Amino acid sequence: MALKDRKKILTVMIVMALVGLFTPFANDFIRLLITQTLVLGILALSVDLLLGFTGLASLGQAAYLGMGAYLTAILVDRFQFGLGCDLSLILLMGIAIGAAGAAFFGLFAIRATGVYFLIITLALGMVVWGLANRWNSLTGGDNGINVMMRPNCGVDFSNDINFFLLVYIFFCLSLTAMYVLVNSPFGRTLVGIRESETRMRMLGYNTWLHKYLAFVIAGGFGGLAGVFWTHLNGIVSPEDVLLPISVDALLMVVLGGAGTLVGGPIGAAVVVFIREYLSTLVEWWQYILGGVYVLTILFLPDGLMGLMALVKTWRTDRSEKEGAEASSGQVR
Amino acid sequence: MSKIFGGLNAVTDLNLDIYPGERKGIIGPNGAGKTTLFNLITGVFPITTGSVKLFGQEVSKWPTYRRVRLGMARTFQITNLFPKLTVLDNVLLAAQGVSAMKFSMLRFQTSYRDLFDKCHLLLEKAGFTDRKDVEIHHLSHGEQRQIEIVLALATDPKLLLLDEPAAGLSTGESHEMADFLNTLDSELAILMIEHDMDVAFSVVNNIAVLHYGKIVEEGTTDEVRASEKVKEIYLGVG
Numbered sequence: 001m002a003l004k005d006r007k008k009i010l011t012v013m014i015v016m017a018l019v020g021l022f023t024p025f026a027n028d029f030i031r032l033l034i035t036q037t038l039v040l041g042i043l044a045l046s047v048d049l050l051l052g053f054t055g056l057a058s059l060g061q062a063a064y065l066g067m068g069a070y071l072t073a074i075l076v077d078r079f080q081f082g083l084g085c086d087l088s089l090i091l092l093m094g095i096a097i098g099a100a101g102a103a104f105f106g107l108f109a110i111r112a113t114g115v116y117f118l119i120i121t122l123a124l125g126m127v128v129w130g131l132a133n134r135w136n137s138l139t140g141g142d143n144g145i146n147v148m149m150r151p152n153c154g155v156d157f158s159n160d161i162n163f164f165l166l167v168y169i170f171f172c173l174s175l176t177a178m179y180v181l182v183n184s185p186f187g188r189t190l191v192g193i194r195e196s197e198t199r200m201r202m203l204g205y206n207t208w209l210h211k212y213l214a215f216v217i218a219g220g221f222g223g224l225a226g227v228f229w230t231h232l233n234g235i236v237s238p239e240d241v242l243l244p245i246s247v248d249a250l251l252m253v254v255l256g257g258a259g260t261l262v263g264g265p266i267g268a269a270v271v272v273f274i275r276e277y278l279s280t281l282v283e284w285w286q287y288i289l290g291g292v293y294v295l296t297i298l299f300l301p302d303g304l305m306g307l308m309a310l311v312k313t314w315r316t317d318r319s320e321k322e323g324a325e326a327s328s329g330q331v332r
Numbered sequence: 333m334s335k336i337f338g339g340l341n342a343v344t345d346l347n348l349d350i351y352p353g354e355r356k357g358i359i360g361p362n363g364a365g366k367t368t369l370f371n372l373i374t375g376v377f378p379i380t381t382g383s384v385k386l387f388g389q390e391v392s393k394w395p396t397y398r399r400v401r402l403g404m405a406r407t408f409q410i411t412n413l414f415p416k417l418t419v420l421d422n423v424l425l426a427a428q429g430v431s432a433m434k435f436s437m438l439r440f441q442t443s444y445r446d447l448f449d450k451c452h453l454l455l456e457k458a459g460f461t462d463r464k465d466v467e468i469h470h471l472s473h474g475e476q477r478q479i480e481i482v483l484a485l486a487t488d489p490k491l492l493l494l495d496e497p498a499a500g501l502s503t504g505e506s507h508e509m510a511d512f513l514n515t516l517d518s519e520l521a522i523l524m525i526e527h528d529m530d531v532a533f534s535v536v537n538n539i540a541v542l543h544y545g546k547i548v549e550e551g552t553t554d555e556v557r558a559s560e561k562v563k564e565i566y567l568g569v570g
Contacts, residue, residue, distance in 0.1 A: 203429035
């Protein structure tokens with residue numbers, strides 16, 4: 001592994017360690033926002049796998065979050081299932097239902113690319129929203145389902161610090177898993193497909209299958225985020241599977257930098273803090289959020305992560321120039 | 333075999349055989365159907381009538397990737413690489429394409445030593461060892477044309493389809509390309525489309541001339557060179 005990669009990994013580990021150490025001592029509101037960022041961060045990771053690594057822009061990722069979220073809520077509401085140590089089962093089931101949902105929808109979606117993929121994932125997302133909104137007997141329709149209690153399996157997750165730590169651990173696991181995935185032979189094939197699908201076919205790849213598997217995996221991570229989403233908010237409603245969450249997830253990735261993994265969670269942090277924190281300070285926070293999006297897309301096509309790279313090249317350029325000037329000065 | 337696009341017979345009643353170790357060239361004026369022929373052989377387009385057989389296997393209905401796994405590789409007339417990846421990454425992708433490890437998700441690609449050894453060897457043979465970490469889009473056109481072929485070779489082909497390997501190359505580069513092609517394993521069958529006659533004649537033994545989707549002349553390089561019909565097609569005499 002290259003030295004550059006090691007440095008990056010170390011930076012991410014230090015940042016994550018700081019988040020883990022700092023958050024339990026932060027005030028309730030900030031802690032809630034960080035927890036929300038981490039949950040949306042998992043969703044953003046799943047979007048980045050598709051957008052950044054495979055080159056597929058999905059506008060329906062909230063569907064898989066919704067599947068995990070509704071599964072969690074329905075099981076708690078109907079069967080009181082998942083409030084103890086069976087939470088671990090719920091987490092597995094959340095991943096499974098997200099992956100299964102994606103496995104079904106992928107049959108339709110993966111045939112398309114580009115804008116068509118965007119539209120078809122959007123349509124499939126709306127199908128899930130339609131089910132959530134209309135299937136009253138199962139989903140509680142427009143009212144959604146209230147989940148009054150968080151699980152308690154020796155550790156009481158109704159305590160926000162404990163809940164944060166749970167989400168934090170799973171976020172770190174997700175990030176690690178994604179990192180291994182995108183650097184695995186399979187992950188590299190996704191990048192190849194992003195760069196040139198025709199060439200990949202000519203090299204012996206069944207590109208459809210690779211994209212399909214990526215879609216299913218992304219669905220699984222979406223489902224996982226959904227389980228936490230329900231317990232974070234204490235309620236799940238059709239709004240949670242509606243377009244804005246999907247759009248947010250996509251924009252978070254674009255904002256942070258697609259194809260970087262950590263870009264998505266960084267974008268999630270920016271969006272969550274502008275929306276939840278800034279909105280308590282100023283009424284026109286939406287203009288700020290919109291402005292950030294527009295400026296990023298106009299001037300930072302590689303997102304905020306691209307900004308860091310830009311600063312770096314700018315600094316090395318400058319130091320090289322200074323070095324050159326200094327040495328030419330010596331000659332004189 | 334034939335291929336009909338709408339009302340246009342792009343390739344008509346074409347019969348072409350190629351044997352192990354054979355080096356065959358396909359020439360013909362623009363629009364003769366040369367690249368279409370490649371697309372039919374590789375399965376990019378389905379054939380309308382007839383059949384495609386690879387190594388004795390009927391593959392007419394097979395998708396491209398299955399045909400490739402049988403031992404067929406192809407390069408593109410218009411360079412088709414992974415521009416933002418490094419030379420090594422390009423070759424790695426090509427080399428893992430025909431192995432089952434391409435589905436492995438739980439290990440880093442860097443942990444597959446055999447794969448890396450194979451790619452390093454290929455790059456060494458092609459003279460790219462010192463440039464293996466350069467991103468493709470930083471390479472010159474000539475170098476990219478060469479990487480096209482390296483990628484094809486990385487899939488361990490028995491049949492290599494080259495679509496104008498010397499397209500856009502200078503005379504010097506074309507000669508280098510021809511020399512490089514002549515160093516390849518003599519067991520490898522090569523079917524090559526080429527406009528550059530110097531390259532074509534120095535690499536292949538047999539030539540088929542394609543005109544309006546039909547083979548109008550087929551024979552050794554000398555026979556084709558002497559053929560009146562070929563002169564007629566190219567120069568419009570008579």
